[in-house]
Amino acid sequence: MRNLKNWLVVVMLISTSIIFGQTKLTGKIVDETNQPLPGASVVLKGATSGASSDFDGNFTFETSVSNGTVLVSFVGYETKTLTFNGSTNFGTIALNPSSESLEEIVITATSFAVDRKTPVAVSTVKADVIENKLGSQEFPEILKSTPGVYATKSGGGFGDGRLNLRGFNSENVAVMINGVPVNDMENGRVYWSNWAGLADVTSAMQVQRGLGASKVAVPSIGGTVNILSKTTDIEKGGNIFTAVGNDGYQKYGATVSTGLLDNGFAATVSASKTKGDGYVDGTEFEGYNYFVNISKQLNENHKLSLTSFGAPQRHGQRQNRSLISKYRNAESGNKFNPDWGIKNGSVVHVEDNFYHKSQTSLNHYWTINDKTDLSTALYASWGTGGGGGTAGDNRDLFNVRLGGDDQPIDLDNIVEINRANAAQGLGSEAYLRASRNDHSWFGMLSTFKTELNDNLDFITGLDLRTYTGKHFSEVTDLLGGAYAYDNNNVNNPNAALKVGDKRDYWNDGEVGWQGIFTQLEYNNDQISTFVSAAISNTSYRRIDYFQYTPGNQKTDKYNFTGFSVKGGANYRLNDTHNIFANIGYFEKAAGFDSVFLQFDNDHINADAENQKIFSAELGYGLRSEKLAANLNIYRTQWNDRTLTRGFQNQDGTFNTANILGVNAIHQGIELDFTYKPSDKLTLIGMLSLGDWQWDNDLENVQIFDEEQNLVNTVNLYISGLKVADAAQTTAALGLDYELMSKTHFTVDFNFFDDLYAAYDPNDRGTQGAPQAWKAPSYSTFDASIRYGFKIGDLDTTLIGRMNNVFNTEYIADALDGSGSTDQTALVWFGYGRTFNVSAKIRF
Numbered sequence: 001m002r003n004l005k006n007w008l009v010v011v012m013l014i015s016t017s018i019i020f021g022q023t024k025l026t027g028k029i030v031d032e033t034n035q036p037l038p039g040a041s042v043v044l045k046g047a048t049s050g051a052s053s054d055f056d057g058n059f060t061f062e063t064s065v066s067n068g069t070v071l072v073s074f075v076g077y078e079t080k081t082l083t084f085n086g087s088t089n090f091g092t093i094a095l096n097p098s099s100e101s102l103e104e105i106v107i108t109a110t111s112f113a114v115d116r117k118t119p120v121a122v123s124t125v126k127a128d129v130i131e132n133k134l135g136s137q138e139f140p141e142i143l144k145s146t147p148g149v150y151a152t153k154s155g156g157g158f159g160d161g162r163l164n165l166r167g168f169n170s171e172n173v174a175v176m177i178n179g180v181p182v183n184d185m186e187n188g189r190v191y192w193s194n195w196a197g198l199a200d201v202t203s204a205m206q207v208q209r210g211l212g213a214s215k216v217a218v219p220s221i222g223g224t225v226n227i228l229s230k231t232t233d234i235e236k237g238g239n240i241f242t243a244v245g246n247d248g249y250q251k252y253g254a255t256v257s258t259g260l261l262d263n264g265f266a267a268t269v270s271a272s273k274t275k276g277d278g279y280v281d282g283t284e285f286e287g288y289n290y291f292v293n294i295s296k297q298l299n300e301n302h303k304l305s306l307t308s309f310g311a312p313q314r315h316g317q318r319q320n321r322s323l324i325s326k327y328r329n330a331e332s333g334n335k336f337n338p339d340w341g342i343k344n345g346s347v348v349h350v351e352d353n354f355y356h357k358s359q360t361s362l363n364h365y366w367t368i369n370d371k372t373d374l375s376t377a378l379y380a381s382w383g384t385g386g387g388g389g390t391a392g393d394n395r396d397l398f399n400v401r402l403g404g405d406d407q408p409i410d411l412d413n414i415v416e417i418n419r420a421n422a423a424q425g426l427g428s429e430a431y432l433r434a435s436r437n438d439h440s441w442f443g444m445l446s447t448f449k450t451e452l453n454d455n456l457d458f459i460t461g462l463d464l465r466t467y468t469g470k471h472f473s474e475v476t477d478l479l480g481g482a483y484a485y486d487n488n489n490v491n492n493p494n495a496a497l498k499v500g501d502k503r504d505y506w507n508d509g510e511v512g513w514q515g516i517f518t519q520l521e522y523n524n525d526q527i528s529t530f531v532s533a534a535i536s537n538t539s540y541r542r543i544d545y546f547q548y549t550p551g552n553q554k555t556d557k558y559n560f561t562g563f564s565v566k567g568g569a570n571y572r573l574n575d576t577h578n579i580f581a582n583i584g585y586f587e588k589a590a591g592f593d594s595v596f597l598q599f600d601n602d603h604i605n606a607d608a609e610n611q612k613i614f615s616a617e618l619g620y621g622l623r624s625e626k627l628a629a630n631l632n633i634y635r636t637q638w639n640d641r642t643l644t645r646g647f648q649n650q651d652g653t654f655n656t657a658n659i660l661g662v663n664a665i666h667q668g669i670e671l672d673f674t675y676k677p678s679d680k681l682t683l684i685g686m687l688s689l690g691d692w693q694w695d696n697d698l699e700n701v702q703i704f705d706e707e708q709n710l711v712n713t714v715n716l717y718i719s720g721l722k723v724a725d726a727a728q729t730t731a732a733l734g735l736d737y738e739l740m741s742k743t744h745f746t747v748d749f750n751f752f753d754d755l756y757a758a759y760d761p762n763d764r765g766t767q768g769a770p771q772a773w774k775a776p777s778y779s780t781f782d783a784s785i786r787y788g789f790k791i792g793d794l795d796t797t798l799i800g801r802m803n804n805v806f807n808t809e810y811i812a813d814a815l816d817g818s819g820s821t822d823q824t825a826l827v828w829f830g831y832g833r834t835f836n837v838s839a840k841i842r843f
Contacts, residue, residue: 027058182194342412484497568580
């Protein structure tokens with residue numbers, strides 16, 4: 001009997017091992033430069049089970065299947081098929097770049113440049129770099145070590161960062177999120193505060209300089225920034241994270257994913273909150289971020305993906321630049337901010353920003369047959385919010401401070417004066433207002449692609465958009481007064497306004513966009529070429545509710561046609577060397593303000609000139625086992641440029657210049673490289689030398705005040721003047737050293753030079769004016785350390801980050817003053833030393 005029991009135990013153990021035995025699959029996934037690809041998917045073919053690679057590209061996947069096939073994929077790379085028989089260590093798995101593997105982010109498939117194939121200058125920043133290096137910096141600053149990029153925090157408020165690419169500001173740099181454009185339809189600007197939480201859900205961020213690979217109807221001038229958000233995770237699980245930093249910085253959030261279910265559904269949800277006091281005085285902030293992705297694999301040929309995200313926030317701002325001497329004498333030094341005050345013992349942000357812009361898209365991917373597919377995105381975006389400021393007939397009261405002129409504004413003094421006025425039946429002499437810019441935006445971007453033969457592809461598509469922007473000013477705080485007097489509404493003259501009432505102006509801008517693009521691509525083992533063309537129609541209409549009576553408030557619709565023609569070729573000399581060239585000419589419709597010249601419905605430029613852009617570029621690439629390098633030479637000629645420039649007067653007020661017909665030349669050379677002398681050490685560097693300048697003088701430039709009144713007309717003598725707002729010479733050198741498994745130390749050095757102050761149009765009315773003041777060159781060092789370990793079965797990562805380690809003092813933005821000297825320039829200083837510590841636990 002005892003022997004029988006023993007045999008039964010043995011049989012049960014053997015049966016259990018057969019039924020429940022686990023095959024263990026491991027490996028490390030890297031890109032074409034041997035860098036880890038965190039978040040890559042490893043899925044068992046024919047099943048829904050899978051895993052994702054960790055921060056270092058490593059994965060471990062257990063399955064009850066003893067042999068079979070796994071699919072390894074990452075956004076922007078070709079899927080690799082691997083077979084196994086029993087537990088297998090696949091070692092290092094190198095994925096090759098490809099635009100064909102972007103089904104998870106459907107619409108980006110035709111806008112993502114491919115290394116050694118797409119003939120454009122491109123840099124890609126992956127999620128691990130963003131997580132490791134961003135810390136509490138502004139989202140655009142993650143690109144500051146990219147050739148041709150200049151990113152700053154502007155005044156220093158949360159989300160107020162800006163980005164210039166090859167000397168072009170955000171109005172002329174296309175920013176796309178999952179292939180969907182987000183530049184403002186009226187003026188082309190990008191407000192990064194709207195996307196302040198986007199770093200939490202970004203899987204890759206690609207910068208295409210120059211013509212770019214995006215196939216929206218008319219390309220950008222400076223380049224394209226394409227941000228690819230995370231999609232629904234294959235693996236069930238998620239993470240929680242938290243971070244703290246200088247000046248009360250706090251951030252925490254979580255991500256949860258169902259994984260791919262048996263019915264083909266999957267969902268990922270992410271949310272976070274960020275708050276802090278701000279590095280600059282009076283720039284307290286609070287922001288939120290949410291992200292939802294739901295996908296459904298309908299069958300082998302159809303997939304739907306719904307994505308929605310946004311980042312509502314409110315923060316104090318530093319809108320006014322100051323003289324260098326003002327910072328030197330201020331108690332808080334370079335943190336000095338003239339744009340905040342104290343009322344009843346509490347901080348009041350006289351200048352602030354509050355906004356919530358959501359974006360929702362429904363993506364459909366249809367595999368028509370083995371050679372043909374159609375991808376379509378329907379998207380909608382709603383924005384509400386604006387920026388605060390001062391108002392009233394006696395705004396000099398905002399210059400009264402609590403002590404010296406470097407102290408906060410004495411708002412209680414204004415409250416006392418306004419209350420005395422109210423007792424006499426009078427309105428507020430000074431009060432607070434907000435300039436609002438609410439909008440609704442709907443669009444469709446559809447791309448059809450078919451293989452004509454083994455080497456030739458044909459691509460065509462539609463780019464349709466409609467946009468309505470609602471612009472008005474409203475009363476936000478009467479500062480103790482009973483009402484505010486306003487006589488700007490012809491339909492309600494001599495109005496006594498309460499909080500929430502519209503004041504000063506109220507108008508809508510309607511913009512329509514219809515575009516068609518087409519492209520032929522030829523590819524073989526050695527050469528990749530393309531030729532493309534696009535045509536678009538842009539329509540503008542203005543509706544003014546204050547300056548006109550009902551029945552006379554709406555203008556006609558004005559249409560402007562733009563087009564582009566471009567081509568390029570990449571030639572792979574061998575596995576190591578490649579060369580490329582591209583050339584293009586396009587005409588872009590004039591901006592909204594170039595049609596409605598004086599913020600009214602009467603002064604209409606119905607025949608506004610198209611902006612004309614010619615661009616050419618040559619490039620060389622090297623890919624070896626340890627070194628990857630790129631060298632690019634470019635030239636862009638921009639004629640009949642539309643330029644709306646806001647600038648600060650010496651007295652602190654703001655004006656806007658509507659500049660038409662200006663020409664500019666942007667040319668330069670760029671070098672970047674990645675060198676991996678050992679498995680543990682990686683060196684990354686770049687050098688960018690630009691020569692950007694204005695090419696002609698202008699007459700009769702109109703200047704408007706903050707209330708959209710024409711206050712001056714000037715001539716501009718700017719021929720030969722350097723293009724401002726961005727350092728024309730930049731360099732970077734960084735290293736990443738693996739101290740031990742899952743522990744990395746990084747250092748980044750950045751150098752900036754040839755940063756010219758933006759000119760004040762009022763000071764450029766005579767010939768022979770000097771070159772704009774050039775800010776001193778500067779360099780910064782950033783450092784971080786990342787440590788990965790286990791808490792039970794949970795992967796945990798700690799990251800410590802310090803920016804501007806040596807507390808370098810530098811000027812990041814400047815406005816030229818009288819005589820173009822450092823004594824008259826109005827500036828913003830960059831941040832000193834800051835730090836950030838974060839922790840993430842994955843489950």
